[in-house]
Amino acid sequence: MSEPLPAPNWRTGTLDFSAFSVPNQPVEDQEVQASFWPTIPRGKPAWNSLIWLQWIIVITGYLSSLIFLPVWLSSLIGLATASGRSYPGSVSPTPILIIFGVMLWVFIGAAIWGTFRLREARNRGYLWWRLLRFATANGLTYRPWAEVTDSTTSLVRGNERFWFEDGFRPTDAPEDLTIATLVIGGDFDEFNAGERRWGFVELRLDRSLPHIVVETTARGRAVSDYGMSASQAFELEGDFPHYARVYADEENRATALELLTPDVMAAIVDEIAGFDLEVRGDRLSMTSPTMNDLAYPATLARLFRMAAVIGEEARAVSMQRGDARYSVEALAVGTPPRMRQRRIPRGAIRGFIVSGVAIVVPTIVLLILYGLRAS
Structure with a gap:
């Protein structure tokens, strides 16, 4: 008498995750990307009508950061060298540093966010290849978009x-x-x-x-x-x-x-x-x-x-x-538009936090020291 077949991996939850550790195969990556593009409604989601907006955000963010960085640094230097009772110019240093720091942070954040979005858009096929490989290894089908x-x-x-x-x-x-x-x-x-x-x-x-x-x-x-x-x-x-x-x-x-x-x-x-x-x-x-x-x-x-x-x-x-x-009648079909872009990448969030800390910490420290010297 033959032994019963073992339950499929998806029924037991014991899955093969080796697809996430193997080196990337660029040729396979491109083949998978090319095969999935036609299944996405309304064209390629990575390069849609809003791609120009992402490029504007990236370019504006980097150029503005380059402009505001020396201004913010000069404000910090001026605050560090001020005696406490005198400051270059007649305006209080506090609002100057806060305004320049916030604007610099916003521009750096925009540049980081836009860069990650553009990179993920180009690398979407890499993710598809990984997930398809995982599905194949575990007796599953995979689709990046479906009704x-x-x-x-x-x-x-x-x-x-x-x-x-x-x-x-x-x-x-x-x-x-x-x-x-x-x-x-x-x-x-x-x-x-x-x-x-x-x-x-x-x-x-x-x-x-x-x-x-x-x-x-x-x-x-x-x-x-x-x-x-x-x-x-x-x-x-x-x-x-x-x-x-x-x-x-x-x-x-x-x-x-x-x-x-x-x-x-x-x-x-x-x-x-x-x-x-x-x-x-x-x-x-x-x-x-x-x-x-x-x-x-x-x-x-x-x-x-x-x-x-x-x-x-x-x-x-x-x-x-x-x-x-x-009994409840199951949905027959959805009415979706094209597949959406992913939300803010984790790398962009980390970059935004790190840049914020790099701007906020020295600003607060120098403002405290300036206040102590002035008192």
Whole structure:
């Protein structure tokens, strides 16, 4: 008798992350980039109609920084050499340094931000190549952009612009799992005003369950992101209310309690802290507005582990309590524009902080010394 085949890696959460450590292959990188460009709606997202604006920001930032840097340095030198009762010129040194320092910081920040955006735009194919290699090694498919289909999430209710970025699905069972960045668009095609990005995990259950929402208390919010009302909230025993709020209609709370077994509650606290959980129809989704960048192995590892841990328990409950009357029609298609640019890169944030410290610290020190000499 033949032994049963082992469960696919995506079901167990034990994944191969070697794709993130192998040296870059420029030829493969370019081939992957060329193959994915045609799948992105409205042309190439890295070089869209706003590319000229990024170049203006970069050039203006560097030129203005070169102009204001010597002015700011001369102001610092003047303050350092002043006796305390006299200062070159008749204007107080404090507003001069603050104005020049703030303007220099803004221009340096603009130059750093624009540079990173342009570099990431050119290197988007490198990221695609890494994620595609990771997907192939783990029996998954990867798409940098995709319409939102086969989903029941209520996060997109009332919206007409939503789509997936960096989406993964199993090759052997594509409808059983979706891991992606869910982007819910704002009011403008060219800017991301009002745009929200969610780290998104969605599992298909064996049978439909009633609408149940577990919202983390890690993020305070006045209104439920899932359209749940205060009358639908109820508390579980123990310390769990400190970590999450549970919503369900009164007649469905028995099912919610069966789903939220001690093991599931422990997993919610330990494994998916900071994530919300929603059961709607035959889908269970876990979402977070902060863990939404799938370019990092740690984020991917956590999302797939969450799917493996919670999925087993949820499928068992759906087999026992599932009912066709809870069925919800899945989304047929989203109506997204082109894939959006990524938000401010982490390197740009670090550069902005470092440059701010380099400007603020000497300014404060010299102002204190000047005040002591004047007193």
